[in-house]
Amino acid sequence: MNGLKINDFCNEYAVGEFLTTNLCIKNQNLKEFSMNRDNSKVAINPESGSLSMQVDNMTLEFSLEFSLKSKPEWLNDSGNGLIVVKNTGITL
Secondary structure, three states: OOOOEEOOEEEEEEEOOOEEEEEEEEEEEEEEEEEEEEEEEEEEOOOOOOEEEEEEEEEEEEEEEEEEEEEOOOOEEEEEEEEEEEEEEEEO
């Protein structure tokens, strides 16, 4: 799963008529994905046909580029970012 690329996006957010910000995120890439495979399970309940999933000790690391601007021109920043989620789990 490493190397997964996520679509770029730009969103405008308004705080009433006081402030409008524009946040653009691009070049998002999954740099690391790991999980404890021994304790993670996927199963289908034969009676209900429902899917159950449990993922333990999952780590995700994303890199990205961002641009943040506002009107009025109070905010103006851009650069590189890193989002890291460590030792989390998912139960479905």
